[in-house]
Amino acid sequence: MRIDDLLREYRSVWALDHARSLLEWDLEVNMPVEGAAARGEALARLTLIRREYLLRLKDLVDKYEESKDLNDLERGVIRVLRRELKYYTSIPPEILEELDRTTTKAAVVWREAKKESNFEKFKPYLTKIVELEQTIADRLGYEGHPYNALLDLYEEGFTxxxxxxxxxxxxxxxxxxxxxxxxxxxxxxxxxxxxxxxxxxxxxxxxxxxxxxxxxxxxxxxxxxxxxxxxxxxxxxxxxxxxxxxxxxxxxxxxxxxxxxxxxxxxxxxxxxxxxxxxxxxxxxxxxxxxxxxxxxxxxxxxxxxxxxxxxxxxxxxxxxxxxxxxxxxxxxxxxxxxxxxxxxxxxxxxxxxxxxxxxxxxxxxxxxxxxxxxxxxxxxxxxxxxxxxxxxxxxxxxxxxxxxxxxxxxxxxxxxxxxxxxxxxxxxxxxxxxxxxxxxxxxxxxxxxxxxxxxxxxxxxxxxxxxxxxxxxxxxxxxxxxxxxxx
Amino acid sequence: MRIDDLLREYRSVWALDHARSLLEWDLEVNMPVEGAAARGEALARLTLIRREYLLRLKDLVDKYEESKDLNDLERGVIRVLRRELKYYTSIPPEILEELDRTTTKAAVVWREAKKESNFEKFKPYLTKIVELEQTIADRLGYEGHPYNALLDLYEEGFTxxxxxxxxxxxxxxxxxxxxxxxxxxxxxxxxxxxxxxxxxxxxxxxxxxxxxxxxxxxxxxxxxxxxxxxxxxxxxxxxxxxxxxxxxxxxxxxxxxxxxxxxxxxxxxxxxxxxxxxxxxxxxxxxxxxxxxxxxxxxxxxxxxxxxxxxxxxxxxxxxxxxxxxxxxxxxxxxxxxxxxxxxxxxxxxxxxxxxxxxxxxxxxxxxxxxxxxxxxxxxxxxxxxxxxxxxxxxxxxxxxxxxxxxxxxxxxxxxxxxxxxxxxxxxxxxxxxxxxxxxxxxxxxxxxxxxxxxxxxxxxxxxxxxxxxxxxxxxxxxxxxxxxxxx
CATH class of the missing domain: 1.10.1370.30 (Neurolysin; domain 3)
Incomplete structure (x- = not known):
């Protein structure tokens, strides 16, 4: 295939995804309970490493995106990688880290709030999360409604x-x-x-x-x-x-x-x-x-x-x-x-x-x-x-x-x-x-x-x-x- | 601690080791049998990524190694990392890759040879592996007997x-x-x-x-x-x-x-x-x-x-x-x-x-x-x-x-x-x-x-x-x- 070099490089990203998937599966299925802190740290680190390896693909994606004679598979590869690169390059890492910190705490608070049936407890976290999601929508950019930017993350092209x-x-x-x-x-x-x-x-x-x-x-x-x-x-x-x-x-x-x-x-x-x-x-x-x-x-x-x-x-x-x-x-x-x-x-x-x-x-x-x-x-x-x-x-x-x-x-x-x-x-x-x-x-x-x-x-x-x-x-x-x- | 920056950087290496350990555990305990090829590729990639992150620590290790006022823990950290860096920097990657390729095949051949009780079948692989181990010993360097270089990999300082x-x-x-x-x-x-x-x-x-x-x-x-x-x-x-x-x-x-x-x-x-x-x-x-x-x-x-x-x-x-x-x-x-x-x-x-x-x-x-x-x-x-x-x-x-x-x-x-x-x-x-x-x-x-x-x-x-x-x-x-x- 013509984009062989890109696919070869991508395998590191794939391997990191493979590992993160297993770490998450194990977390839910097998992990001794006190292993949670180490597992959380490992997942966070692997996510950062993945980001770095993904961003390294940018030049090759730029190069092949110009190319006129790609087949369906190759076009698909470029399209998917372009979407991933867009996510990482348009949203500043600090925003993603803040979202990460906020949702980590919010998950705990939500559980308590639900148990107590106390929305007021969860409200400040939800407010912060909505603000961050609005920022993310703005950074990603959209046509029409700002919610389109978020819908697209889960269902490409859906508005x-x-x-x-x-x-x-x-x-x-x-x-x-x-x-x-x-x-x-x-x-x-x-x-x-x-x-x-x-x-x-x-x-x-x-x-x-x-x-x-x-x-x-x-x-x-x-x-x-x-x-x-x-x-x-x-x-x-x-x-x-x-x-x-x-x-x-x-x-x-x-x-x-x-x-x-x-x-x-x-x-x-x-x-x-x-x-x-x-x-x-x-x-x-x-x-x-x-x-x-x-x-x-x-x-x-x-x-x-x-x-x-x-x-x-x-x-x-x-x-x-x-x-x-x-x-x-x-x-x-x-x-x-x-x-x-x-x-x-x-x-x-x-x-x-x-x-x-x-x-x-x-x-x-x-x-x-x-x-x-x-x-x-x-x-x-x-x-x-x-x-x-x-x-x-x-x-x-x-x-x-x-x-x-x-x-x-x-x-x-x-x-x-x-x-x-x-x-x-x-x-x-x-x-x-x-x-x-x-x-x-x-x-x-x-x-x-x-x-x-x-x-x-x-x-x-x-x-x-x-x-x-x-x-x-x-x-x-x-x-x-x-x-x-x-x-x- | 004074070597905080080094320890922070090291966490990526640790996370990759954490992941590799889980991948290996799962391989032996849970993995559906046909998952083996993907698992092997993931492990090989993660090993390369780990190598890259470890080598990035070299400058910090060099810097702290000069320092006179390290405590026991800090000295231990520098000693262990120096050993790892030595392994990766003194043995050319091609040698490690050749060893990896050879042992991957040799493991299969050994199993067959053992089943057939046929040493001749295993002999060429063992010969090649011994040569590679000799090369590794030479690259690592040693005092006295060349086998000391290999003993030291498993039991530091043992001769x-x-x-x-x-x-x-x-x-x-x-x-x-x-x-x-x-x-x-x-x-x-x-x-x-x-x-x-x-x-x-x-x-x-x-x-x-x-x-x-x-x-x-x-x-x-x-x-x-x-x-x-x-x-x-x-x-x-x-x-x-x-x-x-x-x-x-x-x-x-x-x-x-x-x-x-x-x-x-x-x-x-x-x-x-x-x-x-x-x-x-x-x-x-x-x-x-x-x-x-x-x-x-x-x-x-x-x-x-x-x-x-x-x-x-x-x-x-x-x-x-x-x-x-x-x-x-x-x-x-x-x-x-x-x-x-x-x-x-x-x-x-x-x-x-x-x-x-x-x-x-x-x-x-x-x-x-x-x-x-x-x-x-x-x-x-x-x-x-x-x-x-x-x-x-x-x-x-x-x-x-x-x-x-x-x-x-x-x-x-x-x-x-x-x-x-x-x-x-x-x-x-x-x-x-x-x-x-x-x-x-x-x-x-x-x-x-x-x-x-x-x-x-x-x-x-x-x-x-x-x-x-x-x-x-x-x-x-x-x-x-x-x-x-x-x-x-």
Whole structure:
């Protein structure tokens, strides 16, 4: 390849990313608790070293950017590196260090504030973080709305205009769907299985069976562990790991976290191996990544066909299912209920939680909202969108970790994941047939071909156009939900 | 501290070492098998990056080396960094890369050659490695024997003269001790328990109890896992990890690997926390490190008092011990038998295996021996030292991995570990009393005070003089062995 010298140099950055990934995975999965201080220092140092090695690539990126005869892969490499260089060169290191210091403290304060349901405690940190995010947006530069600069960090090229048109389409239609579901009563709002405790070892064995059903390459290229919060991490196209957790009751939760994270893992496992150790050997955006996890979790995992496939296994291993039919389990997996907590929300109500966060972030970054107004604003939005009202800030504005980490611009990608998953559902032929006959290989090959194998070669909008001749179009998601919840 | 700027810069090197340690630990303990290629590349890159960051310290080290008013810690830091700089600056990178390439291939070939018991297959690689080690010795420089340059890499300041005087004292006396043990027949040469299979889960639970008895800080600063070969690794004074393995029979093996590795781990856990992230926050040498593991494994773990302590636990959990008394178990733990394989050797015969390797390495590096002569030379040595003769090269010259890795100069530190463990035994008051009463804390505090807390502040000979007013003196080990095997 013509850009060989650049790719060779890049391998040091890749190696540092590989190491940081393992350090973070180990931190959540294995590390003795008192190892935290040393681990934090090591991660901070490695981040600075990575920055230095990345900045060294600037001259080569400048040189190749001029070149007219690059192929798709080479253009992708230059595009991804240019974005990274822009981040490091336009934001002064002192700003990033200040953000780092602030969020490190804010994470601790947020945890306490949430426990005490005391927004006032968190307010000064959130105020400072919003200011820093505004500065970062200014330094990065933007066209149109300043929030565009932050959205772009998580979903390249995605703007406030795009988001507005997604939510403007989604919300009224979801509202109609939700009202119909509730009036028809075909899907429950509560289910007794939510309260039934399980044996952790039994659920562990069921999760291992799920990995077999999903044909995950356990031991050869993949592994599953336990951590406080489920996540996926990739050290290589041949070393991808997920975690789950066991909360002790409501057995759906651990199962669907396994299927969700396996979706993320499949994306990383299906990136073309020739992209390994290059800047494009990764998922292209948070939204596209989330589309894979949500497609497997919701569209496949919560389908009648998948329930049919796994019901015998569940029945055999979970004695408390003795009086529950396959249909009961299907309904338990598909409870629809306006609720206060995002992470517990179902397919139908989930995007309202995101819309609310999107509106707040957009307003904060543009200085149209004040941090002081957030608690009541939050509660009013919940009322308006879902007809429920938090009793306190712990189940309202303090529920998510994201803002304490400075992750402004991240939330909308959850909805993009749902939207893109709907597009996949529409375009993947005979999905139900494939699931019922365990032809998961054909599903994987479709996803590999359209999305995964390309890594980050194309920016997300181009990738979606190539794959589906459409971008972030919520109609497919709405059709899917209507079909599932209101159809036949 | 006056050398603050140097220590601050050094933290990047430390962070890279922290990361490399975790990458290596994970490689042995967790990694999905196909992740090996990416892991190898990441480790190689991180090693190069570490080299670059270390070399950046040269000017500061030069500057402080001139300074007259350094304290012990500062002098230690400069000494350790000077040694590292010397290694990188006196050996051309091409030589290190060639050694790396050669040993990577040699490790594979050695495994095959051992399986086929075919020394000829390994010979060209070993020849090449010996040449490279000779070059490295020349580049490093030495006084007296060229092998001194290599010994110094593993045991700072240790020379052929030192080694000769250790072995010249040890071997004839060990021979006499061994003959007496065998003629008196008080310790068995075989034991039926060697062949009894065990339940892995039961042995796992016994090992966990052993960690409790040894008061290891499981979960807070320490953990134990499983790998193909037991080892200890330290990521921080607050994050030290060991591994063991379960071979399915001869239950001593996994137990004593746990005690052995716990000894290594205690060393790292007892380094003064103020040395964390500095160049002296590590064990000072391989010999001193091995003294900790062998003291805990052999002198404590195989003692009558320790057996008395754990016999009830073993009896309770291992049904096959029902017809074996405490004394039977003690004798099983202390089988003495001239044998062919170093890693299976007992306290009395072990150092003969090392003496043989020492003589061969010394001769090879000085060009007084030829690689072609090794198989017969090996077998003759075994005959002379222990009266046993390998039937083939797999149980002779091909048994160890070390030479395929280019670790010339490493073997003698195993004997130094035994010798220093004997010195500790002689100097630690009322050891038997402390063990029988489970006053392990007092044993740890003695080791912490004399050895562990100092990290690498003093070179090993100085550390031993400060601790015991003596260095590498084998008399104590001989006295210990006479007392245990011939006494009372």
């Amino acid at each position: 406030v205009n795009d988001a507005d048109s997604v939510f403007n389409k989604l919300l009224p239609n979801l509202k109609t769907i939700l009202e119909k579901i509730r009036s028809e009563g075909r899907f429950p709002e509560r289910h007794p299985l939510e309260e039934v405790p399980y044996d952790v070892n039994v659920m562990r064995s069921i999760n291992e069976e799920l990995l077999k059903i999903l044909e995950m390459p356990v031991g050869s290229r993949f592994r599953m562990d336990v951590s406080a919060h489920p996540f996926t991490i990739s050290m290589s196209v041949n070393d991808v790991r997920i975690t789950t957790r066991y909360e002790g009751k409501d057995f759906r939760a651990t199962m669907f976290s396994v299927i969700h994270e396996s979706g993320h893992a499949m994306y990383e496992l299906m990136i073309d191996p020739s992209l390994e150790m290059t800047p494009v050997g990764r998922g292209v955006s948070m939204g596209v990544h989330e589309s894979q996890s949500r497609f497997w979790e919701n569209i496949i995992g919560r389908s009648r066909e998948f329930v049919h496939l796994i019901y015998p296994l569940l029945k055999e291993r979970l004695p408390f299912l003795k009086d529950y039919s396959e249909d009961d389990v299907y309904r338990y997996f598909n409870i629809v209920r306006p609720s206060l907590i995002r992470v517990d929300a179902d397919e139908v109500t989930y995007n309202f939680h995101i819309a609310l966060r999107y509106e707040i972030e957009k307003g904060l970054i543009a200085n149209k909202l004040s941090v002081s107004d957030l608690p009541s604003l939050w509660n009013d939005f919940m009322d308006k969108y879902l007809g429920v009202r938090p009793r306190n800030d712990a189940e309202g504005v303090l529920q998510d970790i994201h803002w304490s980490q400075g992750s402004f611009g991240y939330f909308p990608t959850y909805t993009l994941g749902n939207v893109i998953a709907g597009m996949i559902y529409a375009k993947l032929p005979q999905l139900k047939d494939k699931v019922i006959n365990r032809r998961f290989n054909e599903i994987r090959e479709f996803l590999r071909d359209r999305i995964c194998r390309h890594g980050a070669i194309y920016p997300p909008k181009e990738l979606l156009m190539r794959a589906f001749n459409d971008t972030y179009n919520p109609d497919y998601l709405l059709n899917y939900l209507r079909e599932k919840y209101l159809g036949g | 052929v003269n030192d080694a000769d005087s250790v072995f010249n004292k040890l071997l004839p006396n060990l021979k006499t001790i061994l003959e007496k043990i065998r003629s008196e027949g008080r310790f068995p040469e075989r034991h039926p328990l060697e062949e009894v299979p065990y339940d892995v889960n039961v042995m796992r639970s016994i090992n966990e109890e052993l960690l409790k008895i040894l008061e290891m800080p499981v979960g807070s600063r320490f953990r134990m896992d499983v790998s193909a070969h037991p080892f200890t690794i330290s990521m921080s004074v607050n994050d030290v990890r060991i591994t063991t393995r379960y071979e399915g029979k001869d239950f001593r093996a996994t137990m004593f690997s746990v005690i052995h590795e716990s000894g290594h781990a205690m060393y790292e856990l007892m380094i003064d926390p103020s040395l964390e992230m500095t160049p002296v926050g590590r064990g000072v040498s391989m010999g001193v490190h091995e003294s900790q593991s062998r003291f805990w494994e052999n002198i404590i773990g195989r003692s009558r008092e320790f057996v008395h302590l754990i016999y009830p636990l073993l009896k309770e959990r291992l049904p096959f011990l029902k017809d074996y008394s405490e004394d039977d178990v003690y004798r099983y733990f202390n089988i003495v038998r001239p044998s062919l394989i170093r890693v299976d050797a007992d306290e009395v015969t072990y150092n003969f295996h090392i003496a043989l390797r020492y003589e061969i390495e010394k001769g090879l590096i000085a060009n007084k021996l030829s690689v072609s002569d090794l198989p017969s030379l090996w077998n003759d040595f075994m005959d002379k030292y222990l009266g046993v003769r390998p039937r083939n090269d797999a149980e002779g010259v091909l048994q160890d991995i070390h030479w395929s890795q280019g670790s010339f100069g490493y073997f003698p530190t195993y004997t130094l570990g035994n010798v220093i463990a004997g010195m500790i035994y002689a100097k630690l008051p009322q050891l038997k009393d402390k063990v029988i009463n489970r006053r392990f804390n007092e044993i740890r505090e003695f080791l912490r005070d004399r050895i562990c807390r100092h990290g690498a502040i003093y070179p090993p000979k100085e550390l031993l003089m400060r601790a015991f007013n003596d260095t590498y003196n084998p008399d104590y080990l001989l006295n210990y062995l006479r007392e245990k095997y011939l006494g009372g």
